[in-house]
Amino acid sequence: MSPNTDKLSIDKELSWLSFNERVLQEACDPNVPLVERVRFLGIFSNNMDEFFRVRVAAVRRSILLSSLQEGRSNSRHLMAKIQSKVMALQERFDGIYTDLMRELVRRNILLINEKQLSEFHSDWLKKHFRDQFKRHIAPLIVNNNRDLIKQINDDATYLCVCLFTKARRQYALVEVPTKNVPRFIELPAEKSKAKKYLILLDNIIRHCVDELFGPFFEYDAIEVYSMKLTRDADFDITDELEQTQLEKMTKGLKKRLTAEPVRLVYDKEMPEHMLVMLKENLNISSTECLIPGGRYHSFKDFIAFPNPSRDYLENEKLPALNSAGFGRSANSFDAIRMGDIMLNYPYHKFSHFTEMVRQAAYDPAVRFIRINLYRVAKKSHVMQSLIDAVKNGKQVTAVIELRARFDEQSNIEWTRILAEAGVKVHHGITSLKVHSKLCLIGREEQGEIKLYCHVGSGNFNEGTARVYTDLSLFTANQEIAREVEQVFDLIEHPYRRDNFQHLIVSPYDARQKLSHLIDNEIVNAQSHMKAAITLKLNNLLDESLVQKLYEASAAGVKIKLLIRGMCSLIPQIPGISDNIEVYSIVDRFLEHSRVMLFHAGGENKLFICSADWMSRNIDNRVEVSVPIYDLCLKQMIMDILSLQFNDNTKARVINKEQSNPYRNRGNKRKVRSQIAIYQYLINYEKRQLQDFNALRMSAHEGDAERESNAEPDITPELQAKAS
Incomplete structure (x- = not known):
């Protein structure tokens, strides 16, 4: 077909x-x-x-x-x-x-503007403005000598100000300084303590605008309207041989500051003369770029909207769980050696990973640490541990991806910090982004180097680990660990070629192996055997792989897809995708984990992955999928997938019309998968802990019995004491 x-x-x-x-x-x-x-x-x-x-x-x-x-x-x-x-x-x-x-x-929560302020709140705000806010504001005065487009940040809201006199108009732009001051300010209680008052920083500036301009300009009237510019975030990196990748990225980021505007959102009440001034100074000619909006922009700051009132106005807290696997020993490496460990964020504590790296930094047996980094927290415990490891004489190699979109500047800064500390920093392969989530630790045990590794679906980022669902495998399986080592070698020496028996590695063998896994299900379906594919991805766009899924569906393979974001595949097309169901879950946590499950004649081949099914991830990035061999961990992930595909509260059906209908519950009991997964993992960890304690008690009883039956060793010291 x-x-x-x-x-x-x-x-x-x-x-x-x-x-x-x-x-x-x-x-x-x-x-x-x-x-x-x-x-x-x-x-x-x-x-x-x-x-x-x-x-x-x-x-x-x-x-x-x-x-x-x-x-x-x-x-x-x-x-x-x-x-x-x-x-x-x-x-x-x-x-x-x-x-x-x-x-x-x-x-009783009131978000008020500057015109709704009481005299008490007005006086309080003016004092607060002088004491706390004014120091962060420096208006941009618009004149013919200034190239305005180079001065504007495209992630900020601006207030466009016009100072009127009878003779002329003077324009200025005031950036709302949300990098230094919260966007929302809670006002002090006045008469009724039951009422909570909030005001936007934008409106505080409007209220105090005369304090900014009055001392320096003469004007009869003043107008203030909001605007926001959005630029093209892509940029070309000139391939100059004498430049390092770090130099190229730094140069490219400067180009982004003057990139072509793609959107100017402005207050629809803005007068025509002000809009004309902005268009002329920002070189905007196309009406497609102009988006009339409301009084406020940068609504992204509403992500941090405060709760000044009752707890029930927010989600109930779900405290992150301890892993029974890591609880088996105070030494992370002993715990991993006892058996593979799987963490499911944000339900599990991310601190288990940071603790492993912290221990590696001073463990006398650790010889080296290798890690690849895509996005990290601003205050990263992981990075500090890498620096501590160097101080303790460990060999530390960090592969930092400089092209992580919107994190480029942060990664450039971390490159400088780590390099100055003595970490060996690589930036991967010029033509390929490194998007895999790998950490490899070499430890000397009994005269040999034993490898411990992490392979996951998410970044080593303490911040996002609290809101992104991701999976992390910790294993001392030496065959898998050696293949992880091969991936690091390929990143540092891309001319090498290796074969992977366990891992699926983009761009080296991913397309071939994924096609083979799908083809195997097609053959089984054609042989009247059970055939099924289950995928959980962020995005499904690769044309060739979508085509393979259509082919599998037509052959009778049952396909269930859970796609959070973009999905180019259309399910339920007669004769083509009848056997494909597609759902999407949007809830309190951002679904970010990637899982592939192929029935494989009952073998249930299951992988956790860093890659989505997009052409860029398959062909133009370094990505790693790892098989899950531990039967207990495999069953745990399959159970979680089952909960997600039975979600009838937050799951939407993806259809050709893209109408996003919620999944019909019918007479079934309510299932909200993210809450159900949390409860499942609580019980899972309890069982794991009980099993481990029972095993430990059994071992102690066995030791005691052996001791009671054994002949005591009479050492010279004991003999001397006895006599």
Whole structure:
């Protein structure tokens, strides 16, 4: 079968917008605690910012390229669809925001503006502004000598100010300094302590704008309106042989500061003269870039919306669990040697990983640490442990990916810190991003080097580990560990070629092995054997692999997909994808783990992966999938997958129309998979702990029995004491 894939796929940009609509559904859901609903508006807005910086920018480049080549392009048609969908979502967003503000008022939480301030709050704010905020504000004065586009940050909200006199207009831009000051300020209690007042930093600046300009400018009137610029986040890295990759990335980041604007969002009440000034100074000619909006921008800050009132307005806390596996010994390496350990974040404590690296930093038996890093926390315990390891004479190698989008500057800074500390830093392969999640520790035991390794689906980031669902395998399986070592060798010496018997490694053998695994299910289905594929991914876009799934479905393979984000595959097409079900879960935690399960004639081949099924992950990145051999861990992951595919509370059905219907519960009991997984893991860890304690007690009893039956060793010292 060779269907026309153009008619059997959804544009990735439209699929992405469908995902963000699911985020907006959470903000609309009355069963979600009120403050969390407001925060989902922030997540939606943050996602949309990135969408314009990356996806829309790419479509605009495609349109420009097509016009230069005088060729026909579908990009204009796609852009029209994007604009239509974005406007519809924005309108829905505005309505939800209004409803949520009313709900907050009913709960005695008032988000007020500068015109609603009492005299008491007005005086308090002016003093607070002078004492705390003004030091972080330096207005940009607009004049012909300043290239304004080079001065504007595209992740910030600005207040556009116009100072009027009878003779002229003077414009200025004031950046809302959210990097230094919280966006939301809670005002002190006044008469009624039951009412909680919040005000946006934007409105504090509006209220105190005369304190900024009054001492230096004469004006008769003043106008203030908000705006936000979004730039193309991509940039070219010039391939100059004399430059290191670090130098190229640093140069590329500077280019991003002056990149082409892809969106100017502005207050729709902004007067025409002010909008014209912005268009002229920011070199915006296309009306496609202009998005009229409300009074406030950078809604991403609503992710941190405070809860000044009752606990029930937020999600109930789910304390992260201790791992019984790591509880087997105070020494992390002894614990791993006793058997493979699987952590499931954020349900498990990420500190088990940081503790392992901390111990490796001073363990006298550890000889080397190798780790690859994609995104790390600003205050990273992992990085500090690597530095401590160097101080203790360990050989430490860190592969830092400089091209982790929007984390480039952070990774450049970490490169400098680690290199100065003596860590051997690599930046991978010029043409390939290193996206695998590997850590390898070599330990001398009984005169030989024994390897301990971590292979996972998520970053070594203490911050995101609290909200992203991810899987981490810790193993002392020497065959797997040696293959992890081979991956590090390939990154440092890309001209080498190795064969992997256990791991699936992009770009070396992933496409071939994945196709083989699917083909095996097709053969089994054609032989009237049970055949099934279960995938949990962030994104499914690779055209060739989608085609293979269509082929498998047509052959009778039962396919179940859990895709959080973009999915170009269309399920339930008669004769093509009848056997494919696709669901997406959006809930309090961001689904980030990647799992592949192939029935394989009852063998149930299961892998956890760093890679999505996108062409870039299969062909243009270093990615690693690891098989799970431990039967207990394999069953645990299969049980969790079962809970997720039975979710009838937060699961949406992915269909051709991209309408995001919630899964029909029918007469079945309510299943909310993220809560069910937490309860499952509580019980799982209890059983593991009980089994370990029983084993330890049995071992102690055996030792005691052997001691009672054994002849005592009479040493000279004992003999002397006895006499």
